[in-house]
Amino acid sequence: MSGPLLYANGAAPGAALSRQPSPLLARALPWLSVLLGSLLPGWVGIANLPLCPPAGLLLLIGWVQLRPGLLPPWSGLVLGLADDLVSGQPLGSAVLLWSLVVLALELLEFRLPWRSFLTEWGFAAALITLALLLGVVFANLSGGASRVALVLPQIVASVLAWPLAARAVAWLDRARLVRLRRLD
Numbered sequence: 283m284s285g286p287l288l289y290a291n292g293a294a295p296g297a298a299l300s301r302q303p304s305p306l307l308a309r310a311l312p313w314l315s316v317l318l319g320s321l322l323p324g325w326v327g328i329a330n331l332p333l334c335p336p337a338g339l340l341l342l343i344g345w346v347q348l349r350p351g352l353l354p355p356w357s358g359l360v361l362g363l364a365d366d367l368v369s370g371q372p373l374g375s376a377v378l379l380w381s382l383v384v385l386a387l388e389l390l391e392f393r394l395p396w397r398s399f400l401t402e403w404g405f406a407a408a409l410i411t412l413a414l415l416l417g418v419v420f421a422n423l424s425g426g427a428s429r430v431a432l433v434l435p436q437i438v439a440s441v442l443a444w445p446l447a448a449r450a451v452a453w454l455d456r457a458r459l460v461r462l463r464r465l466d
Contacts, residue, residue, distance in 0.1 A: 344451035358384035
């Protein structure tokens with residue numbers, strides 16, 4: 283007398299067929315990951331020279347590139363406001379810049395639906411560079427006195443860190459679609 287048939291992972295055949303992803307997790311994980319990414323540079327510490335990449339922006343770009351349409355076009359406004367509140371940038375700078383980044387990526391998706399990893403990296407590098415440079419401009423307009431040269435190491439670190447952020451987004455996307463809820 284043998285027991286039920288099991289696969290090598292210990293699951294019964296068809297066990298995953300009666301499950302579906304959690305709708306809450308599937309919708310909330312992209313938003314939460316970008317919000318936690320915005321908090322990451324503050325955890326590293328305050329420095330005289332910005333070196334830590336803006337992880338929230340990198341994750342936002344990764345989500346919009348990996349899953350177009352998952353985050354609505356107005357998501358840059360909400361997530362940018364949250365980033366402004368935790369980053370210390372002038373209020374409204376990330377709201378504007380992140381909204382423009384999301385709109386540019388939406389337009390890019392509409393115009394060039396087939397791309398490779400290198401073109402995605404190139405577009406991400408251009409958007410990250412523009413966002414960081416314009417962030418310095420907005421900070422200087424609100425009374426700061428920063429030179430653009432101080433942000434160049436952060437731009438290089440951000441462009442080099444984008445593939446890691448894209449990999450993290452791909453991993454989070456798989457985790458977001460894990461079948462958790464039982465269909466009854």
